[in-house]
Amino acid sequence: MYNPISLIGKKYIITGASSGIGKATSLLLSRLGATLILLDLNEKGLLETAEMCENTTIVLSVDLLDTKELKTKIVSIVSESGKVNGFVHLAGRPYLSPLKSLNENVLLDVLKLNSIAGLELAKICSHKSVFSGESGAFVFISSVYGCVGSAANVGYAMSKSALHGVTKSLAIELAPKGIRVNCVAPGFVKTNMLESISGSFNSDYDELLNKLHPLGLGEAADVANAIAFLVSDMGKWITGSILNVDGGFTAQ
Amino acid sequence: MEDFLEKMAELFEEDTVQLTDIIVDFDAWDSLTSLSIIAYVGEEFQKTISAAQIVEAETIGGLYELIKNS
Numbered sequence: 001m002y003n004p005i006s007l008i009g010k011k012y013i014i015t016g017a018s019s020g021i022g023k024a025t026s027l028l029l030s031r032l033g034a035t036l037i038l039l040d041l042n043e044k045g046l047l048e049t050a051e052m053c054e055n056t057t058i059v060l061s062v063d064l065l066d067t068k069e070l071k072t073k074i075v076s077i078v079s080e081s082g083k084v085n086g087f088v089h090l091a092g093r094p095y096l097s098p099l100k101s102l103n104e105n106v107l108l109d110v111l112k113l114n115s116i117a118g119l120e121l122a123k124i125c126s127h128k129s130v131f132s133g134e135s136g137a138f139v140f141i142s143s144v145y146g147c148v149g150s151a152a153n154v155g156y157a158m159s160k161s162a163l164h165g166v167t168k169s170l171a172i173e174l175a176p177k178g179i180r181v182n183c184v185a186p187g188f189v190k191t192n193m194l195e196s197i198s199g200s201f202n203s204d205y206d207e208l209l210n211k212l213h214p215l216g217l218g219e220a221a222d223v224a225n226a227i228a229f230l231v232s233d234m235g236k237w238i239t240g241s242i243l244n245v246d247g248g249f250t251a252q
Numbered sequence: 253m254e255d256f257l258e259k260m261a262e263l264f265e266e267d268t269v270q271l272t273d274i275i276v277d278f279d280a281w282d283s284l285t286s287l288s289i290i291a292y293v294g295e296e297f298q299k300t301i302s303a304a305q306i307v308e309a310e311t312i313g314g315l316y317e318l319i320k321n322s
Contacts, residue, residue: 100263101288103295152287 005232008033010135011084012231013074013125015064015117016091018045020191021141023052024220025088025227030055032228037077037084039064040091064091064117065109071124083132086179087125088139088227089118095155107155114159119166122181126174136179137231140167141223142242144187144249160185164242171240180239182230187246189218214248222247253316259296260312263288271313275306293319 007029014029016022017038023045030036030053038053040046043061050057058081062073078084095110097103118140124130125138145153146160167183174181188209210216226245229235244250261269265280275281286303293301299322309315 096287097291098284098288100265100285101291103291106295152284 004234005228006033007228007232010231011035011037011082011132012137013037013039013084013087013121015039015087015089015121017049018042019049020090021186021189021220021223022088022090023049025090025224026057027052027054028221028224028228029088029231030057032232034231035081037074037081065112067117067120070117070120074124075129078130083130084125085132085135086137086139086231087121088141088231089121090141091117092141092159095159096152097155098152099154102155107158110155110159111162114156115162115166118163122166122170122174126177126179131177131179134178135233135236136174136177137235138170138174138179138181139227139230140181140183141227142183142185144185144244144246147185147242147244147250167242168240175239180230180235182235182238182240183242184223184226184230185242185244185246185250186223187213187218187244187249189220189223191220212249212252213246214251216247218245218247256316256319257312259292260289260315263292269312271311271316273312275310275312275315289315293322297322 012034014022014026014036017026018040026036026038026049033055035056037058037060038046038050039060039062041063046059050059058077060073060077062070092114093110122138140163142163143160145157146164163183167181170181223245226243257269263285264278286306289306290301293299297319301322305318309318
């Protein structure tokens with residue numbers, strides 16, 4: 001049967017795979033036939049995700065802030081199990097802080113995880129010892145707050161909007177290698193990360209969030225669907241794009 | 253305690269603050285200052301407090317007690 005979104009024979013690294021959108025993306029890509037290397041600091045969560053995946057998965061517990069360890073572990077796994085077609089960088093952390101309480105050390109950690117780790121992954125996965133050489137697809141995960149402003153989110157916005165520049169620059173740089181580079185900018189989806197943020201606000205916050213999304217809050221699977229499209233050959237002429245998957249948040 | 257008072261003075265945009273000062277009476281009191289306090293408490297004390305708890309604490313001293321007992 002004709003299935004242009006099939007990922008049979010493809011292999012991707014998924015960071016942040018232990019929960020939320022990372023978990024949903026892992027389940028979907030696996031269901032579509034991809035072999036996955038699931039990467040996160042939370043090994044227990046990774047094993048839970050791996051158990052739910054329908055296809056072959058390899059679990060790799062690693063601290064994404066340690067770029068040396070990241071490279072060593074990925075190169076080692078790839079030499080044993082075969083090269084990859086690309087990655088989806090879903091690992092990330094929020095940083096809710098107004099300007100006056102911005103902490104430089106926390107900000108640097110947010111940048112390292114949300115932006116720089118993605119760049120390191122791109123460096124590792126575009127190397128000929130790791131990249132399979134065909135159907136290359138890298139996907140970064142930004143946020144509506146990489147596109148539009150929000151009070152008390154300056155550090156997070158900085159880390160996410162950085163990925164927009166990274167996406168466009170790498171799309172040009174890696175096109176000769178046959179690697180497409182895209183970015184998904186989700187709105188608010190129902191995940192544990194959202195719950196931890198909304199706890200800092202009063203009860204009106206949930207109502208406000210709903211109003212910001214004409215289609216309502218999203219599900220993790222809504223973002224996973226967009227990612228599957230971008231990594232699959234259905235997106236083979238798409239590179240350097242920032243895809244808003246936000247229920248209309250940024251349409252207003 | 254000294255560091256805490258110094259930080260509160262910075263967040264409330266005052267030269268100094270006293271333990272008896274009423275939180276909502278500061279000119280700089282608003283929802284962003286509330287979020288700043290939440291962020292500071294999380295980073296400095298690894299504790300989670302809510303916006304409502306800050307208001308309930310009433311004074312700078314009350315806020316200090318809240319953090320200590322959270």
